[in-house]
Amino acid sequence: MTLYIFLTLAIVSVITALLMVFSRNPVHSVLFLILTFFAIAGQYVLLNAQFLAVVHIIVYAGAIMVLFLFVLMMLNLNSETEPQKSTMWKIMAAIAAGSLLLTLTGALRGSVQLATPVQSNPRVGLVENLGKVLFTDFVVPFEIAGILFLAAMVGAVLVGKKDLKL
């Protein structure tokens, strides 16, 4: 049962991700990306990480993608107004991305095979456990991430100010 759900979600996420890359209209791309996020949230639920799944939906599908869509609708980009790249550029981009893929695959192949995580405790992804782990074992990275967000917020407010006086 779980395997079939996993396969369905995996196929859906791959297909929608491909459609996102290949669709001509940027608004359609964003909508396909949202579907991809849903499929990935489904995978989180399968891994007993309900909290992560919901936060994934709220943050990515609910906030970031709304902003993306917002900007795209304002700009009204389409294939007529978009500057067309020459074939030379496309070939160069394909070579660069391909070599990155090769490097990544090579690095992953050479790495140590991690043991498959055993799902001994089905409550591992629940909020209580996640919170405890975040505030004990991973408190330093957590706080650093918080400072990073704070810096980004201050930067956004500064950039958003009309007449910047430094």
Added chain:
Amino acid sequence: MSLILLFTTALLIEKIILISVLFAITLGVAAYSTYGERKVAAFIQDRLGPNRAGPFGLLQPLADGVKFFTKEDFTPNAAERWLYILAPGAFMFVACMTSAVIPWGTQLTIFEKPVDLQVADLNIGILYIMGFVSLGVYGIMIGGWASNNKYSLYGAIRASSQMISYELAMGLSIIAVIMMTGTLSLKEIAAQQAGLNWNIWYQPLGFIIFLVCALAECNRAPFDLAECETELVGGYHTEYSSMKLGFYLFAEYINMFISCAVIATLYFGGYNFPGVDPGWLGGFMGPIVLFAKIIFFIFVFMWIRWTIPRFRYDQLMHLGWKSLIPLSILNMVLTGAGVLLFEN
């Protein structure tokens, strides 16, 4: 093995019946909210309101429904056809999904068998609701964009920026409740407020912030900038007609019903009332109490709509970003201090 299968099948059937009943009630409440809205408006403006269809005009929602179904279903030539059709459906779907985690009562006893009055007791119930609230904007945005009309697009853009702005303050005011109750499960939040131990006594500021944000999230006046007819014709649903328009209008009433249910559960004790055991009448007392509270809040929403004039757009943004968010952060700090003081 077969025993487990039997048990799960029984549970599945029980849940399916509960979902169907809940769905019917949601649609019924939404339909009669349209009637209620007109009657409340009439009362406030010293008129009679609908009184032709049936006694006291009670069949008016039915007549409206027939009208929506039989009108011409028009699609603009320049519209993005599939998204144009998909958008009202998506809006309706998201609106109907949120009722799954609300605890409508403690337990019913039907044929001597206890039945939980909650479709799914997720331990992240309140986040589930936040998630679907944040998805609600897609129906509006896609509809407004796919109509290929300037007014629709304006409405969609206004709706999305308004929803993003007010979601933040809403989330922050919910965090204060979560800090106090120590749980994300709506079932536990409701159970903790037995008798008159309601959260409103501890979170008055949080409640006001939540109420304002709920009004804004439901696109209700004074925050109905997205469909403000004096500036934008009909806002994001300018190009919609027939049942597609009906879906948009109907889903808005469903959203209002669900927000009132969430307000009642988070701040006003849910199914609890002093001196009333939610287990009375075989468990039906809980839902009756909760629905009384919900209907009261629906009335408050309508009362606000017909009393307060619409905001200007910059006022709306100022209120969201410069008043509500700092206030909700203050509320969070105060709650944190309170929890530290009284629980140690």
